[in-house]
Amino acid sequence: MIPEIGQLALILALCMALVQAVFPIAGAHKGVASWVALAKPAALGQLLFMTIGYACLTYGFLEHDFSIRYVATNSNTSLPILYLISGVWGAHEGSLLFWTLTLSLWTGVVTLFSRSVPEVMVARVVGVMGVVSVGFLLFMLLTSNPFVRLMNPPLEGRDLNPLLQDPGLAIHPPLLYMGYVGFSVAFAFAIAAMLGGRLDAAWARWSRPWTNIAWVFLTLGIVIGSWWAYYELGWGGWWFWDPVENASFMPWIIGTALVHSLAVTEKRGAFKAWTVLLAIFAFSLSLLGTFLVRSGVLTSVHAFATDPSRGVFILLFLSVIIGGSLLLYSWRASQIRSSVHFTLFSRETGLLLTNVILMVTACSILLGTLYPLVLDALGVGKISVGPPYFNSVFIPLTAPLAVLAGVGALARWKRDSGLSLARKLALPMLLSVGGGFALTLWALPHFSWGAALGLVLALWVLLTMLLWLKEQGGAAGLAGVFKNISRAGWGMFFGHLGIAVFVVGVALTSIYSTEKDLRIEKGQSYHLGGYDFLFKGAERSAGPNYLMDRGEVVVSREGEHVATLFPEKRDYRSGMPMTEAGIDAGLTRDLFVALGEPLGKDGAWSLRIYHKPFVRWVWLGGLFMAFGGLLAALDKRYFRLARKARLETEANTAGGKA
């Protein structure tokens, strides 16, 4: 019964989404107020039914209703409750359901918090999001229904993919989806502005906080995903340039460009056409990512060709959304006239250059991700494009970004003189180059050009940001800093500082990490990276739904106890072995131990040990960036605008009553 209710709820949500997609846009076009007014109830109705549908599937998981195929394939009775709840989005059908729920959640929130935006505009925005909802609900109901029943329900379900049985899974996908789907808001605002023919700075102001929040979610989602891969996959890596990772990284890069471009459009009225285009691209790449991950095209081009129903649907949907919005753009963009002037040396140029580089980077990643698929589909040959390619393209393209992050903030709007800018930047440049090389020579184990470059860039960003603080403070000094800088300003400060932290992490951990695979007997010890790892043996025991071997490794440094690590090797009921690394985390280094398998009868095991300097900084940098984004989204101006709108509405209703 419950699954049928869920199914019905999805169908009703589709009906609501259709109403939401058709009437508000048509009403805004024809000037029919009653149609425009349908936007909010339809969006909230869709949210209600999506929530019911989602709750029904969750209930199926909690009650072990194995007559639902999706529940039977992805859970069993011994699964801990956390993974019953997070298992809902652990595989294809459920993650689509979650995607769509997230979309209706964003839509609902937009209708509730857009009082400062004209009703017609909100109607158009909600309408555009409705179109996207319709596409996803149709896709789910036609090709990937989570509520499909089994004729002969099994007594026991299968297992949730053991990889996903980790608290990381409980937070990574929701954050990622909130970000992915959140770009639909920026997209919808851009389309709505084009539909209304009003491409001024206003739409940028309205959509900016939403875009910032979506970007924060996506940043956190990627950071947590990377961290999860690091401790869960057992090979100590934090990024593999896997197509699935790229699918989330490309929208992030374009989203970063969009966040910056929106700021310029809002503040200076410049880059209007460009910002609209970025909003379209950011969401298009989110959709493309979903296509890549969900259609099966990544697993095999040929498997995709033999069972194309899902892929073809998404491709059609993609072409409608992306093609439609680009058509609209080409029609409207020519009407956008920008009268803003700026010279070669100006903050505008810096931001444009940043945007161009980000765009080029995203295009290159897209090229590398799709290239092998295209070659294979054309029958030209099978090649692999992996980390060596992406690293050699990505690093030279993005290193200038760190330089620009410093220059851009210090350059003046519109017009700066090259000479005064150079004079201002001379000191930080000297200090960062000197300091970076000095640190690499004296503070690190051995000299490396890569590490030197990384440290120079990081110092450069740090110093230019401090100089920016000093400039903002003006004559008042420290007091001025706190008085003059807005939350958005602090957002920029922390976001850029995040770049510095991230660069340090990437450079040091990729150059100075050491690792060793070895055979080790009980009581033996091994020396790596200045630490002694003493193996105290491994014991067999049972977890809630798996058996495991649990090793004990005592780490010491010059005789002093540092940590005791317990690496595990788990056997889940599905028969898949999993390693659970023992990690001692630290700000300057991680110690990472993974258990292999028993060798011989005398209690010897194979063991992998990593010493990873500064690896935490990679994620710490991401957290800084997210914090910066959050500050920017919470700028006081938006609250002031909202308050003004509320007061106006209240005044109007009061006036109406009198």
Added chain:
Amino acid sequence: MRRILVLLVLWSPLLAFANIEAYRFDNPQKEADYRVLIAELRCLVCQNQNLADSNAELAQDMRRQTYEMVQSGSSKEEIIVYMVQRYGDFVLYRPPFMPSTVLLWVGPFLIFAVGVGILLLFIRRRNQEPVVQLSSEEHARAKGLLDQETK
């Protein structure tokens, strides 16, 4: 049901569990070469994993092969040539530069040049356009609007 099984079979090599082999090397250079090679060579039967991270039997065999060749004194280049002869270009995560990959390797830098070119053109053209001068009346209106905004 069959499709589920297929899915599970396809997934299993992707699963996170790297076999750990305790190879001994004659010198650190050989060990370093070995590490680079197993990081840049692909496990052919996995979805997207290098030899270092894979637990598939083929990956274990290829690691042993790599180890033996490194130990017997083959250079990195020789081992890569050997692997490509045996398994094709697919085995390399660093695609070789050849006619079908020209676009892949040149593409990013081409896009970069085009992007920066357009940018410079755009800025130059922008500066040649005449600046719109506001009449004093427009100026006063704009100022009024601005004041309203900041209130």
